[in-house]
Amino acid sequence: MCKTSVCLGANRMSSPPEPTPGCSRLLRDFAERLRRVWEEFKYKLEEVFGELLQCTCFGNAPERRLAQDFLSLQLMCDDETQVFNQRSLPALKRLAASQNADLQMSAAIYYLHISHHYAFVEPITALLLSSDLDVQKTTSFALVNLLVKKNVCKESVIETGMLVPLLELLQSGDPMAQCHSCACVAMLASSESNRDSILVDGVMPLLALAKSYDPAVQLNAAWALLHLTHSDWSTRALCQAGGIPVLVLLLQSSRSEVQFYSCTALCNIAAVQEHHPKLLSVGGHYLSKSLLTLMSSSVEKNAAQACRCLQTATKLGLLMSEGLLREVGQLLHHSSSNSALISQSCELIADLCGACMDEQAVTESLCLSGLLRGLESPSLSDETLLRVTLCLRHLMSWEGLRTTLSTSVSPEQVGRLVQLSGQTRNPELAYNSAAIIHMFELTEGFLQLLRPHYSAVSKYLFLFLKRKDVKFQQLGIAAMAKLKNDGDFLTAVTDGDLEARLSHRHEETEETRMIQPPSPSSG
Secondary structure: OOOOOOOOOOOOOOOOOOOOHHHHHHHHHHHHHHHHHHHHHHHHHHHHHHHHHHOOOOOOOHHHHHHHHHHHHHHHHHOOOOOOOOOHHHHHHHHHOOOOHHHHHHHHHHHHHHOOOOOOOHHHHHHHOOOOHHHHHHHHHHHHHHHHOOOOOHHHHHHOOOHHHHHHHHOOOOHHHHHHHHHHHHHHHOOHHHHHHHHHHHHHHHHHHHOOOOHHHHHHHHHHHHHOOOOHHHHHHHHHOOHHHHHHHHOOOOOHHHHHHHHHHHHHHHOOHHHHHHHHHHOHHHHHHHHHHHHOOOOHHHHHHHHHHHHHHHHOOOOOHHHHHHHHHHHHHHOOOOHHHHHHHHHHHHHHHOOOOOHHHHHHOOHHHHHHHHHHOOOOOHHHHHHHHHHHHHHOOOHHHHHHHHHHOOHHHHHHHHHHHHOOOOHHHHHHHHHHHHHOOOOHHHHHHHHHHHHHHHHHHHHHHHOOOHHHHHHHHHHHHHHOOOHHHHHHOOOHHHHHHHHHHHHHHHHHHHHOOOOOOOO
16 A cells, blocks of 8 residues: 555644645545556456356355455446445445455555545444554545545544544554544544543543654644643643643744644643643743744744743743843844844833833843844834834833933944934834934933934924824924934024924914813813
8 A cells, every 4th residue: 555644734723624735745646546556456356356246156155245345346436426326335334344454455445545535434433443554544544534625524433433443543653553543633633522532542642642753743743732722621631641841842843833733732721820830840941942942933923923922921920031031132133134033022022021020131131232233134024113113112211221222322223213213104113213212312422323314313303293193293392302402403404494394383282282171170
């Protein structure tokens, strides 16, 4: 038989799975090989069975019935569009129930062939219970086809007794048998009503296969474990069986789908408070290190999921915030051009700083300089730059951090902030960038960096004063008032339009203040 194993865990979570392009190709190749094998098999046996059918010596002897069964299956497989006739299914059942391994293998191969087109589950249980491992492997592959194509009810698979032999195949030691049976168990576990049956005898074998050196087996096992975290009671059973250390270990897998499944499963576990002691027993530093490594993944969904897991763990107090903040700062310095990573780091920094983090810890973490370095990258999207500027604005609201930034910002970073303040494609990005410039302390060192850009500064301030949005007007007025303290700014700004616009806005502000109704308290 074909020695091709199938791996069906990729790109699936709780939704009904669809075969990946690679798996579809494997199935097509297998079907093509099967057709070639069948043609050779048919050529060798067709004449013999034809003569047996014409012979009247046997009457209704088993040999004559066997010949009729094979002929029925032959006709069935010759025409893929032919509907089962009255003899085809009984013939398949008789071969499946045979004690002869060769006959069972013939039935299994036939069933695998028709599993692409028909959904008859009656022969599967008998074939899965065969004492021949090759028969079981072929049959479990056929069941994978049925489950992928949704040609069989998942609950009926449990009800007809197929789960027991499938769970036994998990411990067979044969990688192909383990891969196929694990894929079946994973798809069955996506149905909540099936998880109780799977948990009884399936958790420990799945955890063992999750540590398999066979990539396809490990992938399907991780997929099955993920499904077990989709309900509280199955998550509890998984954690009690020692699932958390295994899932943390899988974060370091070389396969991106295994990383995603294990990370998502850990997110689900972290959301339930009763499992926090077991998460902490793994070691907060080890867990955070593994998740931070995954955050730098080139696979965007993995990086995003790792960030969500870190945020969940941080909000619940499961990680050491100061140590994590230092690691995030180092990550920013090494990945200053990765938009997804920087966006996720900004969210994480905001969460960490909101968890009673002191200014000294933020300063020592290198997050500030990492964010400023990110501003210089020309490859960052506007969305990422918006997140960076929002994060910087939040951090600069702390006096100590504002002083630190005012003395550590570089000429290139100041120029970049001025450039972003003057761009018009993204108003919010312009506002955030100008607000950061306004928040800097006007030390002589900072003014020396800003003075070469006074002409560009006056232009974006003029645009701000012209906007109807009040927050832009207010920022423009405040920035003008602050910069007027530097005589070089007044010298550099020779455009009377800016002063006229500022005067006009002052008049409008005064008029608005005078016509506003008194507040209830003033009455």
